[in-house]
Amino acid sequence: MDEAVKQATPSLPDASKLINLGNNRWSFKPELGISKRLGPVTVELSGAGTFYTDNDEFLRDHTFSQNPIYQVRGHLIYAFSNGVWVALDTTYFAGGSTSVSVWSIHLGIALIPVLALLGSLHK
Template sequence: MKDFASYRQDLIVGMSLQVSAPLGQYDNSKLLNLGNDRWSFKPELGISKAWGPWTFEVAPSVTIFSDNTDFFGGNIFAQAPIYAVQAHILYTFQSGVWMALDGIYFTGGHTTLNGVKGDNEQRNTRGRFQPRAADRPP
């Protein structure tokens, strides 16, 4: 416990890979399905650096999709990668109370049907401010 209480973060770097398999109910005769009948892969890099009471975090990622070669009536549905970056700035007071400013930006993901590109690229930005008390879980 004393080691945990005295821990001071410096630089942390991590990686993750999220994989979604084409599981679930899928029927190519229906336009709407619970399953996608395609794979997706999302590698993400996370970097967190602390300077005194300040902590800065950034996490870029890309989601890559395989093609659905049996989409609604035998068509081929494809989706371009979605690129994203999350960032967090945290300040921790000596009492343990902390506050954070979070943001995310993502873009990409336009679809094609049988090679014809759709005009549906995604792009969004979100931000939020969140204060937290030391005795409450995040």
């Protein structure tokens, strides 16, 4: 089977097993970003949403659902004249709560801010 087809095909659950590694669902993640250079500084901002289909065969006869996960990322990059750069990155996630049939699990992502400092040294 072609490798691209294998990756795009969702795993099918094995009804004889309680735990299956496949999700038996699809997810879609559209993203949109913008970047603007202002002298030695570059500002980048992007947004994304991950949307999930339901798994209507979860534990044989239950439905597993997950709300979308929304993501906003920002990057502030400073490039020095000698090729060295430093960046301050942040990511914010919201949403993602899950439910099975009639009860809600709420194990999804609520609010997770992420902050990182990166750099590069060129000789």
